[in-house]
Amino acid sequence: MFPGLLIDNASPRYSFAPMLTIRNLRKTYETPREPLHVLRGVDLDVAAGESLSLMGESGSGKSTLLHLVAGLDAVDGGTIRLGDVDVTGLDDAGRAQLRRTRIGLVFQQFNLIPSLTVAANLAFQARIAGNHDPAWQEELVVRLGLGDLRDRYPEQLSGGQQQRVAIGRTFAMRPDLILADEPTGNLDEESGDAVMRLALDLVATTGCTFVMVTHSARLAGLLDRQERLVQGRLV
Secondary structure (H helix, E strand, O other), X not given: OOOOEXXXXXXXXXXXXXXXXXXXXXEEEOOOOOOEEEEEEEEEEEEOOOEEEEEOOOOOOHHHHHXXXXXXXXXXXXXXXXXXXXXXXXXHHHHHHHHHHOEEEEEOOOXXXXXXXXXXXXXHHHHHHOOOOHHHHXXXXXXXXXXXXXXXXXXXXXHHHHHHHHHHHHHHOXXXXXXXXXXXXXXXXXXXXXXXXXXXXXXXXXXXXXXXEOOOHHHHOOOOEEEEEEOOEEO
């Protein structure tokens, strides 16, 4: 059974303990004219195993929120907890360690290592995390339709294939939380839909928590829950 997974005997559905907890999160950037208040007191809970879409206009704070959760930037106020870990209380080294072992990141840019084959790219993050599992990697290869591409290099792949490798690399380390920022933004609609279906299938299999920033209401509707940011606040 996955960590945090609780069987509710009164219901045929599963209930999940909180994985991501955000309280009164604030972030401001200084500009030549005046301070830019990007996040203005965000409260958010995401359950273990839940998939959540964050929507909003450009500049609403979606990507900033993801970056703060990932520890790529420091908060100005508020708290972020990943399970029992206070992310906002960690130093740079602690946040980097969290990204290596418990948080997976997927972006529009595929960020594959050009000099490594598909198989080596898939294994890269899991090896850094110290939990590379060849059997799990092989299952990912099959499920992502990468069986005939193991020995190819990123430049030999289509955009959709590269994003499948990027997603497989993230799932290979078995993170507790995956943060995806417009993961299909560089793909056509058909390829993007295929990638999303594969990602959500893996979310269901592994029980990880999945938070995705997207401008697409259609893609957002595929996830368990949708939230919208407007001028730095959830509405």
